[in-house]
C-alpha cells in the first residue's frame with residue numbers, strides 16, 4: 679500500500695524506471711509480490727489436495743471464494759488468478775482491519791458511546807441461548823443489520839471531515855430514529871460513482887459483527903504512552919499500530 683501511494687505521488691516515468699532497474703520501493707514491491715505469489719500457489723495446492731481428499735471421502739466441502747475462482751475455467755490462468763487474489767487480499771482484508779483499528783481507537787476514548795451501543799445491542803443476547811457462565815456472545819449479521827447507532831459509530835470512525843470530533847449523532851435523523859441518508863459523494867471513504875467500493879456492504883457487515891461482539895464481551899482500554907498517527911499510505915494504517923487491553927465483562 680505504501681508503494682501504491684508512492685506511485686500516485688511520482689510521475690509515472692519515474693516509478694516505471696525504478697521498476698525496470700529494480701530499485702527503491704519498486705524492489706520492495708517485487709520482493710513482496712514474489713512472497714505473496716508463493717503463498718497463493720501453496721494455498722492452491724493445499725486446496726487441490728483437500729478437494730481430492732473430500733471427493734474420495736465423499737464429505738461435503740465448505741464454500742470459499744478461492745474455490746469459486748478455481749472452479750471457473752475463465753480463471754484457469756495462474757497469473758490472472760494470483761492477480762485477483764492479491765487484489766482481494768488488499769481491498770477486502772487490509773481495509774477492514776485498518777478501519778476497525780481506528781474505530782476501536784475512537785470507541786476506547788468514548789465510554790459514553792460504548793454504553794449507547796451496548797444498550798442498543800442488549801435485546802439481542804437475551805434472545806440467544808448462552809451456554810454456561812463465561813461463554814462469549816457472538817452476534818450474527820442479521821442481528822446487527824438494523825442497529826442504527828452501531829452503524830453510525832462505524833461510519834463516524836472512517837469519516838474524514840473534522841475527524842478529531844467523534845460524533846456518531848451526525849449520522850442519525852433528528853429524532854434519533856434511524857440513519858440519515860448521506861449520498862456517497864459526501865462520504866468518500868468508499869468512493870462514489872463508477873469506481874465506488876463494490877464491497878461496502880460486506881465491509882460494514884463484517885465491522886458491525888466484530889465491533890458488536892467485542893464491545894459486548896469485553897471492555898477495551900488503550901495502553902498508555904502510545905504515539906497514534908497515520909502512515910503515508912493509500913489506506914492510512916496506524917504507523918505504530920494500536921495497543922489495547924481487553925478485559926472480559928461480567929454480563
Ligand code: HEM
Nearest residue numbers: 769770773774777867868869873874875876877878880881
Ligand atoms: C472499510 C473497508 C473498505 C473501504 C474503506 C473501502 C474503500 C474502497 C474505495 C475508496 C474504493 C475505490 C478505489 C478506487 O477509486 O480505485 C474501493 C474499491 C473496491 N473495493 Fe473496497 N473498501 C472496503 C472494503 C472492501 C471489501 C470488504 C471488499 C470486498 C469484499 C471490497 C471490494 C472492493 C472492490 C472489488 C473495489 C474495486 C471497485 C472497482 O473499481 O470496480 N472493498 N474500496
